[in-house]
Structure formats: C-alpha cells, structure tokens
C-alpha cells in the first residue's frame with residue numbers, strides 16, 4: 001500500500017461505512033473508544049478553545065470537544081467530511097501538507113492516525129506547528145515502530161498498509177525542532193485497555209506499546 005491514494009481510499013470507506021469508526025480504519029468501536037477516551041483525558045480540560053482536528057476523517061475522535069469548543073476539522077476526503085460536519089465540526093477540505101489557516105490560530109491541534117500515511121510527515125508537523133498558538137498544544141497519535149506485536153502482525157499482513165511507523169524519540173526530536181517543549185507520551189498496548197504516560201520514549205514501552213500519542217507546548 002506504499003503508493004495508496006489515501007483520498008480515494010477514505011472517500012470509499014466513508015461511502016461504505018458511513019459515519020462509523022470503521023470508516024476511519026479503526027478495528028472496532030471498543031478499540032476506538034479506548035484510544036479516544038484516554039487521549040482526550042490526557043489532553044486535559046478544553047473549554048472555549050479553538051481546536052483543529054487535522055485529518056479528522058468522519059470526526060468521531062474530536063466530537064466530544066464540540067459542545068464546549070470551536071472544533072475545526074480538515075481532511076482531503078470530502079466524503080468523510082460530510083460526516084464530520086454532521087457531528088458539529090467546522091469542516092473544510094484541505095491538504096495537511098499546506099493548510100489554509102493563518103499562523104498561530106489554534107489553542108490545540110490534534111492529528112490522530114494520520115502521519116503513518118504520509119511519507120513527508122515532517123512537512124505536516126511543520127504545518128501543524130505553524131497554526132498552533134504560542135502556548136498552545138500539539139498532539140499527534142501514531143503507530144509505534146518498535147512494537148513487537150506489530151512486527152509479528154506484519155509477517156501475516158499482506159496489504160502492508162501500516163508499513164510506516166515511528167519511534168517515540170524520533171518524533172520527540174521533530175517536536176523539539178519545530179519549537180515544542182514539555183513533551184510527553186501516552187502509550188497504548190492493544191488489545192489491552194491500559195495505557196502508560198511518561199516524558200520519554202524509552203524503556204519497555206518502546207517494544208510493547210502498539211501506538212502512542214505525543215504532545216508538546218509551543219514555545220512563546
């Protein structure tokens with residue numbers, strides 16, 4: 001799947017799976033809610049904020065923030081955005097490689113399950129950093145490259161859909177390069193429901209966490 005046209009892929013998914021989390025390629029609802037609820041709790045209280053969900057898909061991940069914040073959702077899958085708009089996100093079609101928003105707009109920017117699809121991912125992180133306010137938070141969730149479980153799965157998976165993964169320390173350096181500090185990790189261990197938190201990406205978690213979220217605060 002190295003040369004997959006992801007726009008077409010997710011448009012088709014939204015057509016066949018509607019607003020469900022399977023349209024955004026989650027294995028099932030249980031796995032989705034485990035990731036979403038832990039991640040939003042870890043992000044911290046959000047009220048009256050301008051939030052960007054970058055690569056929002058059908059909008060299910062940031063939906064809980066809609067009631068008390070202004071949540072913008074961008075994606076290049078027009079079909080997915082129809083569902084995100086129905087969930088209350090302010091949607092626009094955009095490519096994460098070059099966002100249409102002005103600099104320093106958002107209090108919080110989240111990008112969930114997207115960078116593993118993008119070879120030039122640092123360009124995306126640069127864009128996400130640009131639109132984050134000084135003092136604002138950038139949160140990215142992706143797949144852990146060191147995961148023993150994923151290495152085993154890849155032996156059986158024919159599609160090789162998830163061939164791009166990231167090391168936690170690698171992303172930490174990218175965050176630092178783009179002006180973030182107070183960097184922390186939330187590590188997830190599918191199919192188990194527990195998560196761990198830390199300031200570094202080392203230790204046993206680098207082998208056993210299947211995915212992780214990284215967040216940092218943009219320096220003023």
Ligand SMILES: C[S@@+](CC[C@H](N)C(=O)[O-])C[C@H]1O[C@@H](n2cnc3c(N)ncnc32)[C@H](O)[C@@H]1O
Nearest residue numbers: 010024055056057061075076077095096112113
């Ligand atoms: C796995 S889905 C995740 C959706 C959502 N973040 C969630 O967690 O429910 C990845 C999304 O990223 C979008 N995407 C991938 N590359 C993109 C790009 N370069 N610009 C805009 N959207 C992109 C896809 O269309 C898809 O909706």
